[in-house]
Amino acid sequence: MKNNYYLFLLLIIGLFGFNKVNAQSCPPTGFSNGSSLYFFYDSGTSLCENRPTTVNVGTSVFTLSSCDDEYSIYGLTSGDPVAPPNTFIADFGYATCEYTDGTLTNETLSIKQVEAIFNSLRVFPNPVTTGNTLNVKFQSNVSASINIYSVTGKLVLTENTDNLSVKPLSISNLPNGIYMVQITSNNLSISKKVVVMR
Numbered sequence: 001m002k003n004n005y006y007l008f009l010l011l012i013i014g015l016f017g018f019n020k021v022n023a024q025s026c027p028p029t030g031f032s033n034g035s036s037l038y039f040f041y042d043s044g045t046s047l048c049e050n051r052p053t054t055v056n057v058g059t060s061v062f063t064l065s066s067c068d069d070e071y072s073i074y075g076l077t078s079g080d081p082v083a084p085p086n087t088f089i090a091d092f093g094y095a096t097c098e099y100t101d102g103t104l105t106n107e108t109l110s111i112k113q114v115e116a117i118f119n120s121l122r123v124f125p126n127p128v129t130t131g132n133t134l135n136v137k138f139q140s141n142v143s144a145s146i147n148i149y150s151v152t153g154k155l156v157l158t159e160n161t162d163n164l165s166v167k168p169l170s171i172s173n174l175p176n177g178i179y180m181v182q183i184t185s186n187n188l189s190i191s192k193k194v195v196v197m198r
């Protein structure tokens with residue numbers, strides 16, 4: 001059943017397209033002087049060993065030459081320099097990231113990246129036997145809407161995440177029962193069954 005769901009998810013993405021999930025896979029800032037690429041990260045959000053060794057801009061290949069917690073520098077190893085250097089699209093292999101004047105202006109995740117984000121989605125504790133908090137945990141920071149529905153289909157709770165990896169939900173007003181938690185980020189939606197039995 002689980003495999004069928006993921007196959008259905010990939011089919012939906014293929015049929016209706018997928019624009020983007022807001023995840024911190026692209027560095028938020030990127031510059032070029034033509035022969036080098038400079039990417040800056042928020043501290044603690046990306047490990048050097050998880051960054052690609054090469055980045056492509058068009059047919060040009062840039063290879064990682066320096067890496068630290070807050071930045072990566074790539075030098076041109078084949079192809080032409082970036083022109084114009086203030087606007088470019090960098091292909092990291094897992095995502096394509098467009099930069100204009102240093103700012104990330106568009107991010108398109110690969111199907112593998114989308115699958116990874118939602119495969120690792122956890123809603124816990126489940127069942128809820130004590131306490132009044134239900135947590136939604138993503139693989140990385142995501143902006144999404146979270147709706148909880150009763151078994152009759154009534155919307156009982158709605159929350160939003162803004163670039164968070166964990167979102168705690170207060171469920172103190174929910175009586176014992178079975179609920180569906182629907183998480184939606186742009187064109188992608190997934191539902192999880194949750195049981196409350198305090």
